[in-house]
Amino acid sequence: MTKMTGQTRRTILKGGVAAAAAATLGAPTVLRAQPAAVKIGLLQPMSGFLAQAGDLASIGAQFAVDEINAAGGIKALGGAQIELLIGDSKSNAEAGAQEVEALNEAGVVAIGGGFASGISLTATQAAARHDLPFLVDSATADSITGRDLANTFRLGPNFSMATEVALQNLIKLNEAAGNPAKTVALVHEDGLFGAGLAQVMQEKLPGLGFEILETISHPTPARDMSNVVLRLRSLQPDLVIPSHYYNEFVLMARTMQQQRVRPMGVYAVFGGAASSYQFVAEYPEAAEGVFDCNHWGDPSNPTDAELKAAVEAQGKHYAYNTPINYSVVKVLAEAIEKAGAADRAAVTEQLRTAEFGSGVMPYGTTKFGEDGQNVNALPLNTQVQDGKINVIFPDQFAQSTPVFPVNG
Template identity: 30%
Template sequence: MRTRVQATLLMVAAALVVVACGGGGGASQGGSETIKIGSLHPLTGPLAVDGKRMDQAVKMAIEDINKAGGIEALDGAKLEFISGDTKGEPETASSEAQRMIDEGAVALVGPYTSATAATIARTAERSQVPFIIDVATADSILAQGYRYTFRIQPGSQTMGEYGARYLKEISEAQGSPVESVAYIHESSEFGTSVFEAFQKEAQRLGIEVVREITYDALNVSDLTSELTQAKAADADVIVATGYYRDGLLLAQAAANVKPDVKAVYGVANGAFDLDTFPEDAGDNGNYYLSSNYHYDATSDRARKLRQRFEERTGESMRTAAVFSYQAVEVIADALERAGSSEPQELRDAIAETSLQTELFPFDGPIEFDDRGQNVNAQPIVMQVQDGEVVQVYPEKYAQEEPIFPATPWSEGR
């Protein structure tokens, strides 16, 4: 009897060891357990329109991977979707990230805003769980020396520098060089960091920023005062950085104020290059230019993915959601190469990523530098033409020629 009891206790102890090995990070070495992936986005509040679509894209990517057989290197282990609402609030984002990690998430994806990304990154680093930034631009996030945070999209410095460079190249190619801009941006670290990078590069290129105008994106309800200030600056172009809702407000205000400028040009603007902007802004959005990260509209894979998403959700798959989908593919690729979902091994595999993408117009595969930044990420320029957003620059990704100068209220100066 004593021998039998001892044997039973040994079996229970062994089972507990197995359970323990599978918890605290959700490590899985075979197909019997799921691998939890946390999706952190603003599902309520003023940023929820994009946040919900990003969350749906993470879920869709997980389901696609599972339907394709799961993680082959882990005996077909399936991914499990965990969703969290950041509300666009840094403290909420941090607590939701910790909740997911406590529930066994081996990786996190998110979160759309730089302020929430900063707190999630700290939480992920403390818990040593990989965090893939799908959308959050501020370079300060990756300047902390974190080992577990990675970003697919271009950062604020790249966005600002390319924005200034593209504006100079397009305007000169169209025979109407830009010498001055008035810059309107939302006042958080996101808008400020993009503006500072743009201003520095613009100065180097001989373009003067004659007026900087800021606003609170979460609380603003009208931008007439800001557009009036921009008009008074007597600049060649108005440059704008912000989110979708305030981008629409800017277009409405600009149509009323009618500043005498060659163009309205978005840099990392969350409105001007979205498929819904021409419809929501109407004629007020015609000719708007936007230098931003963007899915590749010339890619057959991107077209099919966005079509499936719309059929599934009834909504268009915006660029931010395409990044969310891509982030899950980065994690799945790393799981295959690591042959383990143990967070440290997964982190090391993500750091060694070299993943070709047909979803974005990058000049190379997704590869991360020592800071966790995708070194081949770059923006492109889109424009609203005939009620549609089309790619216009660089030429290799262009669907149409850029129209410049042009504004909704005047096709030229």
């Protein structure tokens, strides 16, 4: 795994030239040059306030690279090994675009990752200038794949896809309990991610029979959520639906616990901490019972357990960033295999027209629509139960039944 910075540049090694030279010299097979490594870029926030997500993503991506290389590499290229180059977006959009430029100069054939919507928007735009295929991992803004960029694809679900699933499951959850929840407070970070989800919720929830008492926004990063929770205490909503990143989610949940704000449920959509075992391990009381509709690996896939074990072996806590970035690398490698060349245009064409596996994500086959969105992407609903993050919806992936209402 090679870590990129804005100042790092790498020389592009052309495997075909090396192989031709070896053949001309008539060297024995065992002495001939190995095929040139195929370079895949991974853009993640390796520093800054989102660094935890980038760290977990890199573990999943490198796991996939090691797995592919151990199995013989890219067979269509004579067993060429994959080399992972990591670009640090530094948790901001401008640095993300700069790292795309560095990865381009390093000679990557494709880039995966992005994580945050704002970073992914600028990064994919930068990649488009070089006709560099970019496979977004977990960034959810609909607009990422709505700009007619031929190079841009997304593995996971977007805002609209995820909120549709989340709301269907919320109705199912509420009906099974006798429809006790009638009022909702929305809490969201004020960036593209949180504001976009809040807008969709504001449009959809009233038509489903829920009254939105208030929509509360907050900056990211935030160091205190006392005012937000005091407002929730005053409103007394049946449900709190938050959309924010890890630190803010933890702050809100801990403050709610301290101030004894106990709604029937905290039902997150892309909850930054609700699908992280760090939150569960460090703040078990605040985490217990929290729902989330989020990216999550297929719990019946044995590799998902292996990824979790790999993360824990490093003394870290598992979250969705690991399985989805494992899957991003697997899809990109399959596209290179199908293309039969480490050629950007050929890889883009395969991503545009072919079908792929989905790594450990619960998508069945991955197929990108005309806008580059994976039409089979599916979030899973989870709930923290007795210190474990269990899938509760849909039924074919469920590990347990939901507990609702959680409080009162």
